[in-house]
Amino acid sequence: MLSDRSRPVIAATLPVVAEHIGEIAQRFYKHLFTEHPELMDGVFNRGNQVHGRQQQALAGSVAAFATTLLESPERVPEQLLCRIAHKHTSLGIRPDQYRIVHDHLMWAIGDVLGDAVTPEVAAAWDEVYWLMANALINQERGLYSARGVRPETVWRDWQVVRKIPESDDVVTFVVRRTDDRLVKTSLPGQYVTVRMRMPDGTLQPRQYSLTRADDGEHRQFSVKRVRGEGGDPDGEMSTLLHDSVGVGDTVSLSLPYGDVVLDDAGRPVVFAGAGIGVSPMAGMLSHLAAAESGLSITVLHADLDESRFPLRRQVVNDVLALRNARMYVWYEKGAHSMEPVDGVFEALMDPTAVDLADDAVYHLCGPLPFMKAVRGRLIEHGVAPHDIQYEVFGPDLWQADLD
Ligand SMILES: Cc1cc2nc3c(=O)[nH]c(=O)nc-3n(C[C@H](O)[C@H](O)[C@H](O)COP(=O)(O)OP(=O)(O)OC[C@H]3O[C@@H](n4cnc5c(N)ncnc54)[C@H](O)[C@@H]3O)c2cc1C
Numbered sequence: 001m002l003s004d005r006s007r008p009v010i011a012a013t014l015p016v017v018a019e020h021i022g023e024i025a026q027r028f029y030k031h032l033f034t035e036h037p038e039l040m041d042g043v044f045n046r047g048n049q050v051h052g053r054q055q056q057a058l059a060g061s062v063a064a065f066a067t068t069l070l071e072s073p074e075r076v077p078e079q080l081l082c083r084i085a086h087k088h089t090s091l092g093i094r095p096d097q098y099r100i101v102h103d104h105l106m107w108a109i110g111d112v113l114g115d116a117v118t119p120e121v122a123a124a125w126d127e128v129y130w131l132m133a134n135a136l137i138n139q140e141r142g143l144y145s146a147r148g149v150r151p152e153t154v155w156r157d158w159q160v161v162r163k164i165p166e167s168d169d170v171v172t173f174v175v176r177r178t179d180d181r182l183v184k185t186s187l188p189g190q191y192v193t194v195r196m197r198m199p200d201g202t203l204q205p206r207q208y209s210l211t212r213a214d215d216g217e218h219r220q221f222s223v224k225r226v227r228g229e230g231g232d233p234d235g236e237m238s239t240l241l242h243d244s245v246g247v248g249d250t251v252s253l254s255l256p257y258g259d260v261v262l263d264d265a266g267r268p269v270v271f272a273g274a275g276i277g278v279s280p281m282a283g284m285l286s287h288l289a290a291a292e293s294g295l296s297i298t299v300l301h302a303d304l305d306e307s308r309f310p311l312r313r314q315v316v317n318d319v320l321a322l323r324n325a326r327m328y329v330w331y332e333k334g335a336h337s338m339e340p341v342d343g344v345f346e347a348l349m350d351p352t353a354v355d356l357a358d359d360a361v362y363h364l365c366g367p368l369p370f371m372k373a374v375r376g377r378l379i380e381h382g383v384a385p386h387d388i389q390y391e392v393f394g395p396d397l398w399q400a401d402l403d
């Protein structure tokens with residue numbers, strides 16, 4: 001709860017801070033990495049810095065948090081904090097690092113807003129920061145301790161035992177534990193952070209969804225090769241994994257984290273994915289198949305054509321193995337499917353073209369325009385927004401808008 005002293009100050013300054021928050025975030029990161037270059041070596045994803053996605057995500061989250069404090073002080077933006085906390089724990093973020101972020105963020109606010117930041121204004125934003133930071137620190141402490149780890153011990157080495165080509169641009173890695181320690185379980189839909197040294201010597205992290213249920217020995221994830229467009233460089237982690245990591249090599253993975261997990265309360269489940277967005281859904285389906293679930297499940301997948309559909313055989317086999325599952329595909333190039341699916345369309349996905357179970361919960365994953373279009377269709381169709389979960393393969397710029 002914001003103090004009575006800070007509330008009017010935040011109410012008066014939120015519009016100007018919100019207006020400049022993008023610039024504040026830019027300056028904050030620049031200053032942070034100048035003073036702490038080690039944070040770009042193993043902690044932050046430098047790809048997300050280039051186009052400003054992480055800057056926007058941080059800025060949007062702070063503005064959304066401050067807005068909630070003012071407009072609905074009785075509630076905390078649970079979903080927003082939860083998503084950030086899971087990302088942080090998958091990276092081994094430590095409580096003491098919040099002081100560093102604080103100092104640089106407050107410096108950036110002062111640097112951008114100048115004389116407008118009186119000691120009173122600085123104190124009020126300081127309070128907002130620590131309310132948010134402490135909420136995150138507490139959640140993260142809970143997430144670490146629930147898995148019996150500390151921030152430093154989320155990492156573990158795994159050995160690649162299979163590298164399976166899925167399509168022209170997707171490969172699946174199956175990795176096995178390299179020691180006798182128990183493999184911690186994952187929840188269906190969670191991701192791991194893969195941390196690898198890049199050719200220039202810098203350690204870089206990226207998240208990948210787990211695409212198979214636990215077996216106590218292995219983890220599986222699938223990686224799409226990212227090609228640079230318009231002169232941009234190719235994606236560094238995906239290129240490294242595709243070209244230089246093979247059977248017998250060692251990769252470092254965090255424990256599984258992620259808040260977009262299967263709700264197995266017994267309600268029908270609809271998965272709607274596109275391209276590599278099938279990954280978390282393949283993981284959830286694999287868990288359901290392993291548990292011989294009798295849930296009503298509908299899988300909707302969109303792709304260019306059948307040959308581009310990653311993990312297709314695994315997904316189709318799991319759908320066939322489940323008692324109560326159906327599957328529909330939308331291909332841009334031709335309504336052809338060699339697989340035994342329940343419907344094939346030559347179009348962009350329209351989920352309302354098929355029978356959807358009443359009272360279903362929805363899981364979306366794919367490019368943002370795809371998810372926005374599908375979510376919009378579902379809401380028009382009468383689905384409640386809180387029944388639609390989604391996973392963004394990058395900093396979640398949607399969350400702050402939606403919350
Ligand atoms: C929760 C979550 C789950 C995910 N699950 C999966 C999954 O299951 N499978 C999967 O394939 N991916 C997944 N991702 C995405 C994955 O984490 C990576 O973002 C993806 O593999 C790209 O990483 P990269 O290192 O290859 O690309 P990066 O090097 O990070 O590049 C990303 C983009 O930035 C551009 N770029 C980079 N540097 C520059 C520069 N200097 N100038 C201009 N442009 C630049 C590149 O051209 C590229 O378009 C997931 C992400 C999240 C957050």
Ligand code: HEM
Pocket residue numbers: 039043044045046048049054057058061062083084087088091093094097098099101129132133136394395396397
């Ligand atoms: C109150 C303080 C903080 C806020 C509001 C905040 C906010 C965020 C947000 C919104 C994201 C994006 C989440 C997503 O992927 O959707 C994020 C990711 C991240 N945060 Fe924080 N964060 C805070 C503190 C910290 C601290 C102390 C560190 C450690 C130095 C840190 C490191 C990171 C990293 C490494 C990522 C992933 C970014 C990437 O790799 O692109 N954050 N944070």
